[in-house]
Amino acid sequence: MATIRDIAKKANVAVSTVSYVLNNRKKVKPETKERIMQVIEELNYQPRSVARSLKTKKTLTIGIMLPDICNLFFTETTRGIEDVANKYGYNVILCNTDKDSKKEKEYLNTLYSKDIDGIIFIGTCRNHHIIKNKQDTPIVFINSKVGDNICSVLVDDIKGGYTATKYLLERRKSEVTLLTGPLSRSSFFERMTGYLNALKSEGIEYNELLVHQCDVSFQGGYDIIRTIYDEGSGIKSIFAASDVIALGAVRALIEKGVRVPEDVSVVGYDDISIAGMFIPSLTTIHQPKYWMGEKAAELLIKRIEDRSLKSEHIVLEPKLIVREST
Template structure:
């Protein structure tokens, strides 16, 4: 196997000159450069990429920290990230936290020890000081969420506005007893969606009933779990902070012979594929998942290359997708017993 010394000998130059040509550093005239390139081609020389990257503190690797790799919401986001990363010559290393803050912290320490060209968080639940320290080591972007009072590039939607619009849609259908299943407390998007739900009710003069507000975890099981109490409290509609929880709620209704939307209307959040498969098809807030992924990765690669990022906090557009799971309120449309 040819070495850099072999190339230098054949081209009649020093190994330093070959290195400058390989790294496109300039300072080599066109004639000498062509001799080096001809020698590389003739010897079929393959540079030692690992050694080169080590010397340049470059790994060609980007870490993506994901809270739950089994959650289908993240699949299109990851696809968008992968497409942009690969097009720019980077590999993507996925690190799954299973919603464990300690795991997230562990990946931060791993990045600081072993190095990566950059890191994207699809969750940000650790103490902000840990993220801040990491920014001294490599570029960081947060997607789907943001971190209060911290100047870190982010890509997300306006969760407050999206939740407001979902709640307003139900209100305009005539519903006044609207239940809400939120995500876990302590997550910024859960806070923003709850604020949006409450703001819509207040805007239309509807009293906020805390008995109709529940903490979920974004998963199917929590939608199913809270359905009984929601229906016992005679809600005529329910808005959930994820499509999975909406599906769980609908499943409970099916198991108990409660008709959706004739007896209770349902709105979800995310627009994962499940939303268009279940019956009735789910009305939901659509997040631009693929675009979140491509935008976040494009931003990170610009930061890695030292390029200026014009807008550090990008808010993408969401959309209310109206399908089959809602209908106008009719008096006494929900059973009062038997749940």
């Protein structure tokens, strides 16, 4: 098995220079770094992670906790995290919790047992007591804010919910049905707050019968629309607080013989990649998913490298993308 000394000898550099490159500790001339990296690849060098972690007190590993890998919002965000992590020499452990508190707890315990350097939550956390007891491990939340002392990357969901609802009210001049995920999650609660603010701005009284919570999935949106129509209710326009809910809703509407957008206009939230490919293509609130993942990873790695840094909260502006569904 190749050693650092073998690399240094073949690259004709000092052992310390190889160490600087491997640990990203000091700047090394680009041509020297490139030569060392080429030798590392030729010799198939595998660093002894245990020894390295004892020396640096880091495992160069971060965990990603997400509730549903099938949701393209999480997939696209994860890609941004992974690309930044790899750039800085960190490995990623992906934990798909299936929105299950017990499964999330098991994953957290596993990550902490491996002396993980940091964790990124995409969405919420169902085991706050565990991360509260591990405050020495840096954490960043995407799409959720859990406190001033934990970093977060967010979109202004109140404004996003307001923009979507206001657009539908101005276009249809009629009631707007809200399909939302669990309101216990801050992102969905804030999108509903925006919905309520838009109703108020138009002088429309809130009707709780127009608000429906469902599973955040294609099936969740599909099932809730089937239920609404089976109960004999009608719909004039829909603001779905997640694209996957919106796409399921559109499918159910079409199966019921309802034309989109002629009979019912639909606006989603997230702007996942398939939203523009769907027929009809989905009008939605855009979130820069990949960029959110990149920024979260950068925040986390900064705090892994320097634990004295204060927490940051990045809030991005939502953007309405108009397509065929309205």
